Amino acid sequence: MQEDTIIAISTPLGYGGLGVVRLSGTDALSIAQQIFRPKRKKQTFPPRRALLGNIYDFSKNEIFEEAFLIFFPAPRTYTREDVIEISCHGSPVVLEEVVRLGIKAGARHSEPGEFTLRAYLNGRIDVLQAEAIHDIIHASSIKQAKISFHQLEGGLSKKLLSLREQIIDMLSQIEASLEFPREKLKISPKSITKSLDRAVQTVLNLVESYNLGKTLAEGLTLVLAGRPNVGKSTLFNALLERERSIVTPFPGTTRDYLQEKIHIKDSVFTLTDMAGLDKTTQPAEQEGIKKGKKLALEADGILLVLDASKTQTNEDILLINKFEGKKIILLFNKSDLHKKMNVELFKKGHPDLASLEISALTGKNISLLKDLMREKFVPSTGKSEEIILHLRQKLLLESIYSALKLGRNLLMDGYSEEIYVEEIRKAVPLIGELTGEILNDDILKEIFKSFCVGK
Amino acid sequence: MIDCDVLVIGAGHAGCEAAHAASKLGLETCLITADLNKIAQMPCNPAIGGLAKGHLVREIDALGGIMGFQADKTGIQFQLLNRSRGGAVQAPRAQSDKALYRKDMTKFLRSLPNLHLVQGMVTQILKNGNLACGVKIHTGEKLFGKAVILTPGTFLNGLIHIGLEHHSAGRDGEPASLELSENLDKMGLRLFRLKTGTPMRLHRDAIDWSLLKPQSGDQNPVPFSFRTKTRLENKILCFIGYTNAKTHEVIHNSLDKSPLFSGIITGIGPRYCPSIEDKVVKFPHHSRHQFFLEPEGLNTPEVYVNGLSSSLPLETQNLILKSIPGLELAKILRPAYGIEYDAVDSTLLSETLETYPIANLYLAGQINGTSGYEEAAAQGLMAGINAVLKIQRKKSLILGRSEAYIGVLLDDLISQGVEEPYRLFTSRAEHRLHLRIDNADK
Numbered sequence: 001m002q003e004d005t006i007i008a009i010s011t012p013l014g015y016g017g018l019g020v021v022r023l024s025g026t027d028a029l030s031i032a033q034q035i036f037r038p039k040r041k042k043q044t045f046p047p048r049r050a051l052l053g054n055i056y057d058f059s060k061n062e063i064f065e066e067a068f069l070i071f072f073p074a075p076r077t078y079t080r081e082d083v084i085e086i087s088c089h090g091s092p093v094v095l096e097e098v099v100r101l102g103i104k105a106g107a108r109h110s111e112p113g114e115f116t117l118r119a120y121l122n123g124r125i126d127v128l129q130a131e132a133i134h135d136i137i138h139a140s141s142i143k144q145a146k147i148s149f150h151q152l153e154g155g156l157s158k159k160l161l162s163l164r165e166q167i168i169d170m171l172s173q174i175e176a177s178l179e180f181p182r183e184k185l186k187i188s189p190k191s192i193t194k195s196l197d198r199a200v201q202t203v204l205n206l207v208e209s210y211n212l213g214k215t216l217a218e219g220l221t222l223v224l225a226g227r228p229n230v231g232k233s234t235l236f237n238a239l240l241e242r243e244r245s246i247v248t249p250f251p252g253t254t255r256d257y258l259q260e261k262i263h264i265k266d267s268v269f270t271l272t273d274m275a276g277l278d279k280t281t282q283p284a285e286q287e288g289i290k291k292g293k294k295l296a297l298e299a300d301g302i303l304l305v306l307d308a309s310k311t312q313t314n315e316d317i318l319l320i321n322k323f324e325g326k327k328i329i330l331l332f333n334k335s336d337l338h339k340k341m342n343v344e345l346f347k348k349g350h351p352d353l354a355s356l357e358i359s360a361l362t363g364k365n366i367s368l369l370k371d372l373m374r375e376k377f378v379p380s381t382g383k384s385e386e387i388i389l390h391l392r393q394k395l396l397l398e399s400i401y402s403a404l405k406l407g408r409n410l411l412m413d414g415y416s417e418e419i420y421v422e423e424i425r426k427a428v429p430l431i432g433e434l435t436g437e438i439l440n441d442d443i444l445k446e447i448f449k450s451f452c453v454g455k
Numbered sequence: 456m457i458d459c460d461v462l463v464i465g466a467g468h469a470g471c472e473a474a475h476a477a478s479k480l481g482l483e484t485c486l487i488t489a490d491l492n493k494i495a496q497m498p499c500n501p502a503i504g505g506l507a508k509g510h511l512v513r514e515i516d517a518l519g520g521i522m523g524f525q526a527d528k529t530g531i532q533f534q535l536l537n538r539s540r541g542g543a544v545q546a547p548r549a550q551s552d553k554a555l556y557r558k559d560m561t562k563f564l565r566s567l568p569n570l571h572l573v574q575g576m577v578t579q580i581l582k583n584g585n586l587a588c589g590v591k592i593h594t595g596e597k598l599f600g601k602a603v604i605l606t607p608g609t610f611l612n613g614l615i616h617i618g619l620e621h622h623s624a625g626r627d628g629e630p631a632s633l634e635l636s637e638n639l640d641k642m643g644l645r646l647f648r649l650k651t652g653t654p655m656r657l658h659r660d661a662i663d664w665s666l667l668k669p670q671s672g673d674q675n676p677v678p679f680s681f682r683t684k685t686r687l688e689n690k691i692l693c694f695i696g697y698t699n700a701k702t703h704e705v706i707h708n709s710l711d712k713s714p715l716f717s718g719i720i721t722g723i724g725p726r727y728c729p730s731i732e733d734k735v736v737k738f739p740h741h742s743r744h745q746f747f748l749e750p751e752g753l754n755t756p757e758v759y760v761n762g763l764s765s766s767l768p769l770e771t772q773n774l775i776l777k778s779i780p781g782l783e784l785a786k787i788l789r790p791a792y793g794i795e796y797d798a799v800d801s802t803l804l805s806e807t808l809e810t811y812p813i814a815n816l817y818l819a820g821q822i823n824g825t826s827g828y829e830e831a832a833a834q835g836l837m838a839g840i841n842a843v844l845k846i847q848r849k850k851s852l853i854l855g856r857s858e859a860y861i862g863v864l865l866d867d868l869i870s871q872g873v874e875e876p877y878r879l880f881t882s883r884a885e886h887r888l889h890l891r892i893d894n895a896d897k
Binding site: 175179183419425 | 536539
């Protein structure tokens with residue numbers, strides 16, 4: 001337990017209906033008693049009950065501001081310490097004053113993230129859960145927030161703990177047979193291999209979930225591609241529902257690329273508008289096309305825009321071929337005009353591509369397009385599988401994967417136990433690093449828990 | 456009044472190595488023991504070595520210690536363990552002739568010119584400020600030295616339990632050291648209780664050997680010591696037996712007479728060396744437990760029952776034996792017992808095993824919370840060497856975790872402390888593949 005009591009404004013700075021000041025530490029209650037006066041005289045501070053009162057400036061002996069106070073006694077609190085929450089009006093000056101009074105009464109202004117740090121140091125959450133709290137607060141979609149909530153509930157931690165248990169169980173069998181050769185403890189390479197395979201698969205699934213997690217956190221990147229003047233910028237604006245991109249009747253208006261985030265229901269997309277892909281002698285436009293092509297090749301998906309009011313050209317076909325292997329939605333734009341392109345024939349030529357006739361200008365089928373974008377591009381998150389959202393987690397999981405995999409290969413190649421175990425046992429502290437929980441002596445503990453060895 | 460450079464208290468495996476090292480390095484050394492006939496006594500199993508322990512003995516030998524050479528000389532059965540595995544986890548183990556080991560070590564120590572053997576029970580560490588400068592023995596006599604190495608084993612406030620009866624003793628039949636504990640406590644060395652135990656010894660003539668499975672030593676024994684040049688010979692067989700359902704029933708029926716389960720023993724015992732009642736209670740799904748019958752020497756009828764350590768009453772011990780084929784008529788020469796003793800918090804030690812509160816006072820062996828002859832010897836050796844180096848104002852000899860099992864052992868002790876009697880395992884070493892018996896001298 002930390003010794004001092006910390007205080008901070010917990011709601012974002014700015015004007016609002018409500019603002020909350022939070023205290024945590026052994027003196028939270030006594031400090032609160034100095035700066036808060038309940039309306040009803042002589043009232044105590046009951047645990048977990050909202051108490052109406054006033055903020056009290058003890059040096060001036062005056063009250064100001066009406067507020068609610070809730071006292072959360074340790075240990076069932078966010079930090080496992082005594083916690084006080086004071087809800088005032090969301091006025092920066094009032095909230096700053098409450099903090100000032102709290103500091104005067106003995107509290108210390110918290111460092112950034114210190115409440116969560118205390119929750120971790122006091123053993124209420126592990127590092128993964130601390131990361132999840134950050135992720136919920138900064139989630140860019142409700143889907144991501146839900147994944148983080150699952151992680152906060154301990155989903156990922158539990159999975160890793162059971163992975164660690166499994167590895168330790170395996171190690172203890174092997175170590176016991178190494179350390180107590182006279183006891184003739186039998187180990188079956190077959191069951192060890194099986195267990196290793198299971199562990200490797202678990203880790204691999206987590207590593208692979210990172211791409212999905214990243215998508216959910218950062219949004220899918222989509223590029224609007226097509227020849228000049230097919231209406232890409234008009235579509236860009238239509239999807240954004242505002243005039244972000246400059247639109248003119250002339251080809252080559254968009255030179256550099258533009259990026260904006262859009263939310264479609266619970267998903268986030270980063271949309272890129274770029275110069276039309278065509279031969280040009282204009283150097284700025286050339287540069288824009290170069291960048292755009294690169295973005296298009298790295299994107300999660302492409303909205304390929306065609307002008308349905310013109311007859312199709314070879315360039316259109318070439319473009320489709322250029323993005324082979326990428327997820328594409330074919331859009332026949334300007335469908336409000338007289339159709340010159342043989343859309344049906346075009347579709348037949350590319351039966352595997354999703355397509356839609358739209359008019360960016362009139363808004364025709366734009367909402368259908370939004371549905372189609374979610375359907376085509378957003379990967380399914382599965383049911384209960386854990387998804388990792390952080391590069392830190394991914395890198396550690398990759399190291400765990402390599403250790404287990406190498407151990408498994410050495411085992412298959414017929415190496416002696418002490419050799420392959422050397423690799424497998426590297427996984428244990430790595431899992432500890434992942435969850436932030438370092439326990440020594442785990443393997444020996446397990447040996448003595450599950451084997452009866454010794455004289 | 457005797458004046459020495461180094462005073463070593465206790466002549467067990469830690470004390471012998473410490474005294475040998477200090478005298479060999481040229482300092483006048485005094486080895487003080489309560490009983491000169493019990494020098495290098497093995498109070499528990501008649502064996503030296505095994506995984507990690509065999510490694511330790513090799514390292515002790517490489518550093519000029521004596522355990523390995525003496526064990527080779529007085530060994531009566533030799534085995535290299537984990538022969539089927541790689542070099543890093545192979546380790547020698549030897550059955551010892553206990554009496555011979557004791558006698559030969561005594562003879563050897565007596566031959567050292569700078570070493571003086573003194574019989575006496577130490578009652579007090581003498582200090583000059585915060586510097587240890589000598590000891591007082593039970594006769595009131597004072598001995599002075601520049602360093603004091605304390606290796607009291609299980610003697611500090613030792614309390615032997617057999618069933619619900621208990622009595623003060625340092626080892627079977629030997630008086631405990633009572634005053635010294637209090638003295639250490641007053642000097643700021645935090646004490647705590649540990650527990651260990653030993654199985655019964657049987658008379659070899661009352662065992663039906665035909666019902667037990669013999670186990671022989673290696674055909675080409677591998678010695679501990681790099682100095683051993685003679686060919687080692689296996690002179691005895693060990694035997695393997697098993698407990699059974701009847702044994703377990705007997706044990707269950709007398710748990711109310713177990714000091715361990717009735718809460719009389721408060722000291723913490725080693726997980727790796729559980730008593731038979733512990734094994735039966737904790738592993739109810741095991742239908743039997745293996746044990747070894749190991750002769751304690753060539754000229755003694757005593758047979759050690761490795762695996763049946765216990766603190767149950769004598770009558771239960773007899774019933775246990777009666778339930779086991781081959782041991783039905785077995786005669787107990789010495790009962791199994793549990794023993795509680797004081798140990799010092801090893802985090803109060805520096806890496807040379809000198810205590811922080813009292814300079815020039817070194818602790819080695821079970822007082823530091825370890826268990827095992829080899830662990831004790833390794834500490835005694837390092838304390839002895841470093842006490843001399845300090846007196847000579849030379850740089851200490853510190854071995855790292857990546858250099859030697861001794862480094863792992865000492866580092867674990869001083870940085871982690873112990874909660875139960877500490878035994879070295881190869882898995883405690885991060886660099887297991889590099890710490891090998893065949894490179895211990897490199």
